[in-house]
Amino acid sequence: MEAVKFDKGNVSKIQREEQIALGTLWFSGWLIVAVLVFIIGYIFYFGLPTALSFNYLFTPPNGGRHDTGGILYQSLSTIYLIIGALIVAAPIGISTAIYLIEYAPQNLVTRLIGFAIENLAGIPSIIYGLFGLAFFVIFLKFEYSLLAGALTVAIMVLPVIIRTSEVALLSVPQSLRQSSLALGVNKWQTISNVVLPSAFPGILTGILLSIGRIIGESAILILAAGGSITAMPSLMSGEYPYFLPDSARTLAVHLYYQATSYDTRAKAFATGVVLIFIVLFLNFGINQISKKYRKKFAIR
Amino acid sequence: MQKYFIKKEKRFWTNLLNNIMGQLFFFSAFIAVLSLLLITVYVFYNGIQVFKVVSLKDFIFGADWEPVTRKLFGIFPMIITSFYITIGALIFSAPLGIACAIFLAEIAPLSAQQIIRPAVQLLAGIPSVIFGLFGLSFIVPVIQLFADVAGLSILAAIIILSIMILPTIISISEDAIRAVPNELKESSIALGTTKWQTIYGTILPASSSGIMTAIALSIGRAFGEAMAVKMVIGNTQTTPDFSANSLFGLLSLARTLTTNIIGDIEYAEPGPHLQALFATGAILFIFIIFTNSIYYLFLKKAYGIRRSQ
Incomplete structure (x- = not known):
């Protein structure tokens, strides 16, 4: 057996290597924070003065090259989009999670469903946008509308809601279900009275996550919802067919058009500040919920 | 009763x-x-x-995209550019992201974790148009400072993309590193190795499949990103000069598969032009399916089961 070399020189070399390596790791960890702070700081520095003015947030845009108006309609259409997409996606997503966790037998169909969800999660939003354009806008004759955008976005957030709801349902202790069933109630009563209330905070996390995704989405909406700037967004259209609201811009789409035109770029920062505030708020909510949730079921 | x-x-x-x-x-x-x-x-x-108008070969390997005037639908430069910026972004962010994941999982004290992890989470939640705005108003002018070019460039796209895919790489790699059994780490430490030697010699090899899933997933993200790239890449249909003389094309304007769709959709008439955009999307879709299957391959290898998220 060879003798292990252990002279002092080797040790100091290893120590130096150790210091350099750990230093690099330490540096890369904090670099991420620095990048984030810099990006947010940069957007806030240029956007906060405009964003904090009451005028910008609550006046309708008036279009034109310099667009002296605000973002009232864009905020409204963002809210409509969130509501529209979640009305469709939340029940379907939560039901899917319930099926997969509480009902699904181990068979080919279940695997197919799992496969579809995983793949939906990996599809880039531009492909969802193309689908929305081909299916809702052209084939179903919705034209560029908030509704076409909302339905496409609903499919996009479906995997987010399903996955988080699945995790939430899985973390409900099996003993709770068994106690309920032992009382003689049936499966649906157990799910609606015992499982869903316990899993609610986790499901809510998924809803908040998907709100974040909807707010940040732009590619889908450019392709499926159009980009009309001065139209007052509405849930109902003024003309036939009435169930189709008009083309509209959400905040993220508005930011895109503002930023790519030189005359309105300064305003894009203010819209960016609004978006970042919403994301910060959502993240705070998610963290608060999961903190409480963890305590409740003593996870981790 | x-x-x-x-x-x-x-x-x-x-x-x-x-x-x-x-x-x-x-x-x-x-x-x-x-x-x-x-x-x-x-x-x-x-x-x-x-493909009634153009052959598949001319579509994929054609160098010219002149959909309106000359009815030419060649997307080869876009395919190349899409791959180029994806690989470019990975070169930046894979080492940085993995290093950050190691720091979070193995070294960082709890107080540091409590700052860095929410920061990564927030970075993941920032809308892509905001990254685009940042690139357009900060990175593009900085590139203009150093070179006499438009600033809108492949390099700007690479930088923005590498920031955008960092959270994906970090969070999945961190999970993979945390999943390495403690016994392995302890055995390594017991042999008298230093912290770094344990990380390098034991933890990284043991979590390599998991780290590869992170990389495969972020390739898909980078390849499919449209808005942020569109805002900083210029979206011209010229073929970039990738020779060493022009800095490997880093400073030239270009167009990717995704930005082709976003840019042209605003004026594409129904007919061959719009269909060509759908075909661009279909090609993109095929690449995404490919990277996704690589992702599942590594996921299976790493965890042996279907695991969500």
């Missing part, structure tokens, strides 16, 4: 409801399958139409 018996009639209705809900949950679950099917069919069906 009469009241404890449920009436037979009521039991009928609760049982009916139970059955209906069970069926309803199944149909909901099947909507995901239906959606995937519809998306695939509609994108591919609309895309295939263009």
